[in-house]
Amino acid sequence: MNPDNILRGFPDLAAVAETCPRGCTHLADAPDCALDEAVERGEVDPARVDSLRRLLGSLRG
Numbered sequence: 526m527n528p529d530n531i532l533r534g535f536p537d538l539a540a541v542a543e544t545c546p547r548g549c550t551h552l553a554d555a556p557d558c559a560l561d562e563a564v565e566r567g568e569v570d571p572a573r574v575d576s577l578r579r580l581l582g583s584l585r586g
């Protein structure tokens with residue numbers, strides 16, 4: 526598993542994440558993650574972002 530594989534499981538979020546800065550981890554502490562902006566605009570489901578971040582965070586171990 527790597528971040529790209531995980532994102533493929535969340536196609537709606539992956540489309541948003543394509544606009545993230547290069548090298549964005551998409552985690553809660555990522556400074557300019559587009560997922561945060563999309564949640565603020567109500568464009569994505571915050572629960573799905575949480576699920577994605579749990580999976581991505583588990584990679585960092």
Ligand SMILES: [Zn+2]
Binds near residue numbers: 552558
């Ligand atoms: Zn991001």
